[in-house]
Amino acid sequence: MNKPYAVSAKAVVRDSRGRCLVLRRSGASKNNAGFWEFPGGKIDPVEHPDEALVREIREETGLNAQVIRVVGAGESELPDRKVAYLFFEARVDTDAVQLSSEHDAFQWVERSELKNRQLCPQFMPFAREYSVRSD
Amino acid sequence: MNKPYAVSAKAVVRDSRGRCLVLRRSGASKNNAGFWEFPGGKIDPVEHPDEALVREIREETGLNAQVIRVVGAGESELPDRKVAYLFFEARVDTDAVQLSSEHDAFQWVERSELKNRQLCPQFMPFAREYSVRSD
Numbered sequence A, B: 001m002n003k004p005y006a007v008s009a010k011a012v013v014r015d016s017r018g019r020c021l022v023l024r025r026s027g028a029s030k031n032n033a034g035f036w037e038f039p040g041g042k043i044d045p046v047e048h049p050d051e052a053l054v055r056e057i058r059e060e061t062g063l064n065a066q067v068i069r070v071v072g073a074g075e076s077e078l079p080d081r082k083v084a085y086l087f088f089e090a091r092v093d094t095d096a097v098q099l100s101s102e103h104d105a106f107q108w109v110e111r112s113e114l115k116n117r118q119l120c121p122q123f124m125p126f127a128r129e130y131s132v133r134s135d
Helices: A049-061 A111-116 A121-132 B049-061 B111-116 B121-132
Strands: A005-014 A020-025 A040-042 A066-077 A082-091 A103-109 B005-014 B020-025 B040-042 B066-077 B082-091 B103-109
Touching: A005 A049, A005 A066, A005 B049, A020 A049, A020 A111, A040 A049, A049 A066, A049 A082, A049 B005, A066 A121, A066 B082, A082 A121, A082 B066, A082 B082, A103 A111, A111 A121, B005 B049, B005 B066, B020 B049, B020 B111, B040 B049, B049 B066, B049 B082, B066 B121, B082 B121, B103 B111, B111 B121
Parallel strands: A005 A082, B005 B082
Antiparallel strands: A005 A020, A005 A040, A020 A103, A066 A082, A066 B066, B005 B020, B005 B040, B020 B103, B066 B082
């Protein structure tokens, strides 16, 4: 049986020094507890993906982000569906993060270091590719 | 002013020999007339992207496709909005294409040749990258 896809928008949030924000999924998470990830989530059908992403970033980090561009894609498979990820780059002026209960730690890391973080498996192909690109 | 993004799903449709389908935009097209592109289009908010894509492929080519996986992303900018593209790979069992009025020619090309076709500019970064990948 084919599983239908849902679309999720995720952000590489970069601060004024170019560092990238990763969040650690809290121990209570159903999937991938303890793994690191990017802010963002499922796109509500009535939203534009960038507006959904700005809202998710604010909820998950307290940061006011500006979405800049599309930087990649990915996917994952859950028991009942697949998820297609659209990765955007976003910028923030401050790095004063306030986490929600969804995450229990955050780090600002150099772009080239992203591939060495223990990200959720479905984000690793994108992170490896994005880590070494120069654009 | 920030332009909001819309999401569009596009497909690299591959036949049983692995060749990839490209369609030429008809002369009456408002944008990019005469350029080549992939089937697909804007995701209707209430649809899953793969279901939208199967429908668009059928409308534009008459082919009954199966969506396989996510293979890339891209973007373009229009006067009033931006478009974020999600590229999927899809498979078909027959290569008997029936075009709609939207296109006036089609070609089945080797994957490695995609980057050498005169595709719409917004698809070129993806095509260059996908042409040389081996997965």
